[in-house]
Amino acid sequence: MNTLDIIVFFVYIVGIAVFGGSFFKKTKTSSSYTVGNNDIPGWVITMSIFATFVSSISYLALPGNAYQSNWNAFVFSLSLPIASYIAARFFVPLYRKVNSPSAYTFMEQRYGPWARVYVSFCYLLTQLMRIGTILYLLALTLNAIAGWDITTIIILTGLVVTLYSMLGGISAVLWTDAIQGIILIAGAVVCVGYILFSMPEGPSQVIQVALDNEKFGLGSFNLDLSQPTFWVVLVYGIFINLQNYGIDQNYVQRYMASKSDKEAQRSALMGGLLYVPISALFLFIGTALYAYYQSAATLPVELQGENMSDRVFPYFIVNVLPAGVSGLLVASIFAAGMSTISTSFNSSATVFLTDYYNKFVKKPVTDKQRMRVLYISSTVICVLGIAIAIAMINVKSALDAWWKLASIFSGGMLGLFLLAIFSRHKNSIGAIVGVIAGLMVILWLSLSNIFLGPESLGNSFHTYLTIVFGTVTIFLVGFLVSLIGKKKINVG
Known part of the structure; x- marks a missing residue:
C-alpha cells in the first residue's frame, strides 16, 4: 500500500470512529443504548441488517469461491428470500409483541428460565468466537496487504470498534453499519468496473471466458445428499438463514429498534433481499478475476495452486488497482468486518444485561447501574474477543x-x-x-x-x-x- 492508500484507509477508520462516537449524547439510558430512541429511519435499519450479514469472510470468500469453481455458492443467496419472508411473517411480529430487547425472553415465557439461559449462553459463546474470528481474518488480510503486525492490527481494530459502539450504542452501530454497507458495495462496483475495462477485448470477454469454462454453473441438480448439490445448498441456506433472520439477537435487536411493526417486517425482508444481488456481485468479481488472469495478466506462481484462490483478490487489490482505489477496497473489507463486530459487541452486552443481570439481580436497579453493566460487559467482550483472535494465530486446531x-x-x-x-x-x-x-x-x-x-x-x-x-x-x-x-x- 502506498501513501495515498494508507491515507484513504485511515481517513475511513477515524471517520467511522468519530461519527459513531457522535451519538453519545443520544445514548444516556439503557433503553436508548439497546434499542434506540425510536428515531432510526427504516432504510438505515435495512442497510444495517444487510451489513451485519455481509462479513469480511463473505467479501473475500465469495470471489475466491467463484474464481476456483463456479456459482454454486449463489444458491445459498437464493434461499434468503424464503428465509427472510418466514422471519418477517412469523418471527418479527412475535418479538415486537413480546417487546423485550432480548430475543430470548420469549423462550422463558414458553419453557421456563432454563430455555432462556440455554439459548442466551449459546449465543454469547458463539458471538465471542465470531468476534475473534473476524478480528483475526481482518488482521490476516491487512498483514498480507500492508505487512503490518497481526497482533497490533487485532488490538487496534478491536479497540476502535468497541469505542464507537460503546459511546453511541445501537444508534451508532446502525448508522455506521449503513455507511459501511454503502462503502462495501461501492468498493465492489469499482472493482468490477476496473476489471471489465481492463480486458484486452473489452467487457464482453469476461462473459465469454466464463461461459467457455462453465463458471456460471449453480452446481449439480441430482439428489446426492453427500455432495453440495443445488438442492443441498438451497435447503442448508433456508435453515441457516432462518436461524440468522429468525432467532439471532443481532437481527432481533434491529427489529425492536424499528419505528413500527410494518417497518420492522419491511427491513427484515429487504435486508435479506438486498444480499442476493450483492452476493452475485461478489461472485462476479471472482469470475471476472478468473477471466482477467486468463487473458490480461498472469498470477505469480505461488498463487496458482489449487488452494490459493482466496488470496487472488487481495493480490489484485494491492498490485493491480490504482493508488487510492486500493485503499478504498481495503476499507471496504474492513467495513464488512467492523459492521459485524460492532453488532456483536452491542448485542452481546444487551443479552448479558437483559437475560442475566436484570433477571438474577433481585435488588432495585437504577438505569445508571444498567448503563454501567452495558459498558463493563462491552469492555469484557472486547478483551475476550481480542484474546481469542490473538490465540487463533497459533491455535488453529x-x-x-x-x-x-x-x-x-x-x-x-x-x-x-x-x-x-x-x-x-x-x-x-x-x-x-x-x-x-x-x-x-x-x-x-x-x-x-x-x-x-x-x-x-x-x-x-x-x-x-x-x-x-x-x-x-x-x-x-x-x-x-x-x-x-x-x-x-x-x-x-
Whole structure:
C-alpha cells in the first residue's frame, strides 16, 4: 500500500470512529443504548441488517469461491428470500409483541428460565468466537496487504470498534453499519468496473471466458445428499438463514429498534433481499478475476495452486488497482468486518444485561447501574474477543474444534425456537427431550467420521445437512413428546 492508500484507509477508520462516537449524547439510558430512541429511519435499519450479514469472510470468500469453481455458492443467496419472508411473517411480529430487547425472553415465557439461559449462553459463546474470528481474518488480510503486525492490527481494530459502539450504542452501530454497507458495495462496483475495462477485448470477454469454462454453473441438480448439490445448498441456506433472520439477537435487536411493526417486517425482508444481488456481485468479481488472469495478466506462481484462490483478490487489490482505489477496497473489507463486530459487541452486552443481570439481580436497579453493566460487559467482550483472535494465530486446531461445537449450539437454538413458535403445547419436558435428541443427531453427524470411520452412515450426508437434520429432530421429537404428555394428562 502506498501513501495515498494508507491515507484513504485511515481517513475511513477515524471517520467511522468519530461519527459513531457522535451519538453519545443520544445514548444516556439503557433503553436508548439497546434499542434506540425510536428515531432510526427504516432504510438505515435495512442497510444495517444487510451489513451485519455481509462479513469480511463473505467479501473475500465469495470471489475466491467463484474464481476456483463456479456459482454454486449463489444458491445459498437464493434461499434468503424464503428465509427472510418466514422471519418477517412469523418471527418479527412475535418479538415486537413480546417487546423485550432480548430475543430470548420469549423462550422463558414458553419453557421456563432454563430455555432462556440455554439459548442466551449459546449465543454469547458463539458471538465471542465470531468476534475473534473476524478480528483475526481482518488482521490476516491487512498483514498480507500492508505487512503490518497481526497482533497490533487485532488490538487496534478491536479497540476502535468497541469505542464507537460503546459511546453511541445501537444508534451508532446502525448508522455506521449503513455507511459501511454503502462503502462495501461501492468498493465492489469499482472493482468490477476496473476489471471489465481492463480486458484486452473489452467487457464482453469476461462473459465469454466464463461461459467457455462453465463458471456460471449453480452446481449439480441430482439428489446426492453427500455432495453440495443445488438442492443441498438451497435447503442448508433456508435453515441457516432462518436461524440468522429468525432467532439471532443481532437481527432481533434491529427489529425492536424499528419505528413500527410494518417497518420492522419491511427491513427484515429487504435486508435479506438486498444480499442476493450483492452476493452475485461478489461472485462476479471472482469470475471476472478468473477471466482477467486468463487473458490480461498472469498470477505469480505461488498463487496458482489449487488452494490459493482466496488470496487472488487481495493480490489484485494491492498490485493491480490504482493508488487510492486500493485503499478504498481495503476499507471496504474492513467495513464488512467492523459492521459485524460492532453488532456483536452491542448485542452481546444487551443479552448479558437483559437475560442475566436484570433477571438474577433481585435488588432495585437504577438505569445508571444498567448503563454501567452495558459498558463493563462491552469492555469484557472486547478483551475476550481480542484474546481469542490473538490465540487463533497459533491455535488453529482448537479453532476448528470449537466451530464444530458452535454449529451444535446453533442447531439446538433454531430447533427449540421453531418448536416454541409453531407448537401449541407448552411442555418443558418435551422441549428438553427434543433438544437432547437433536444434539445427539448433530454430534453423530459431526463426529461419526472420527469415531466410526469414513464408511459410517453419518458420512453419507454432506456437512451442510447437519443443522437441517438436527433442527428437524428437535422439532419433531419435542412436538411428539409434548403431544404424548398432553394425552396422558388428559387421560389421567
